[in-house]
Amino acid sequence: MSSTQSAIEARRIEPPARTAGSAWNKDDWWAVLLGLGLVLAAIALFQYDSSLKWLAVTPARWSTFGQLGADLANNAIRYLAQFAFWAVTFSIITAALGFETRRFLPAFLLLYVASLVIFAIGQWDQANKYNLEPPLVALALGLAVANTTGLPRLFEAGFRVELYIKTGIVLLGATLPLSLMVWAGPIAILQASIVSLATFFVIFYAARWFGLDKRLAATLGVGGAVCGVSAAIAISGAVGGRKGDAPIAITTVVIWAIVMIFALPLVARVLQLPTGVAGAWIGTSEFADAAGIAAAQAYGELAGHVDGIAGTSDQAVWAFSLLKIVGRDVWIGIWAFVLAIVATTRWEVREGGRGTDAGEIWRRFPKFIIGFLAASVLITLSTRGLSLADYNKVAVPTLVNPVKDMRSWAFIFCFLSIGLTTRFRDLAEAGIRPFLAFTAGVVVNVILGFVLSTIVFASYWTNLVR
Amino acid sequence: MNWLARLGAKGRPAGDELARCGACRFFTNDALGLEAAIPGLRSLGSATSSVRSDDGLCALHDQYLGARRCCADFQEREALGADPDRG
């Protein structure tokens, strides 16, 4: 019996209490609830001349250990309250997703403490000199632990990459002005569509040329073109792939996504790309949301600290979000729907077989995007009466920045979780042919993404301002 | 039925709506079981994600497919808890 089979058999002994299709066992809706809840709380406090700032504590900038120690000691009660807030909300959510709270809590405590340390390292005034951007430190540390000593499996309940990244993305919506989405959104969709289609067809036909099955070729293709691991699992299910297809595609995507987290910011730094342009390139050419945000945020943090890098940290994350979330992720349902029709009517017509229906588009729609858009609308509406000067003076420090700080926490939890859950030795054997087919798509994707971001549409990505 | 729904219905034979993978004894789609079974899934994704919908594994055909699919080998699963194959 294969390890895949034995794991499934083991789970069969305990039938789940919930049905698989319920909204309450999907992390997307929980992320929307938590993210929008925080945004609404921030808006309500802002309306009453108060702020979420007290809860959204982060380490201050420091240059000596004495300063850091004093800052942590002064704010100890705020950190405790924040830990309690995250621990309670995420415990409820993970319990609904099927995890035992007694397993989640110790793992989350570890994650929170490690995140605090990483956050503090990033606030050291010499951090940029030594490339200690928190997203990259979190990833590197997590990968080092997972692939050497490792952590007991029972800790895995606390490392929910998708839940943390989706919560962070909903909060990110609150800091992305709606006007910017309307102005640059269509260009983002155009750029992302050009690159997505080119990447898909290159991977698909390269895979077919290497003799791979059409369903695996499609799974690899959309994995490279749209949203990495999420796309691979969605398309494998939509086309009815063989049991081994999704693991092969996931291995390939994970390896390339991890390489790109470090490679794209590094190349952008060497070329001194403005932050908005680099964010757009990362949004077009990175394969997974979590990996891309790590890369975009790491690069954005160089602005103002490294000579020659123009722009702001916001621009890197805004451009990334427009390209990746608005330009690529929203289309996953349509990719799945179309490929499911092709698969069931042309690739594998089985006796008594049943195809798909248009509901597939909604069922697979990444619902957290609704929260991302709603957060942007809510903040825009709640600040619509303010002049730009008042917005910067009043709304930014008391409304926007606290939401941004909570977002930073969610992202650090995510980056550390990526590292801690990526055990290279556990990944499925992908084989050289799928890897080469995917790599052909990577080459086209990276070059095309670079040309469109730095030349064709560069004026949009360098001018992302409120 | 709108044009999108008609397009989606293409290739779908008329038949018992209940006879689908989600109700078949060969099908398992428990999210945590899938995460344990598919290496790398939880590292940059999850089985609790909307995009996975309610897909699962068919033990008969060794396929990963949607719970709304079906085939001629469909065998109804018995009541929840009575059948060890229930996923």
Ligand code: SF4
């Ligand atoms: S493909 Fe056929 S045998 Fe397999 S789960 Fe679906 S209905 Fe059952």
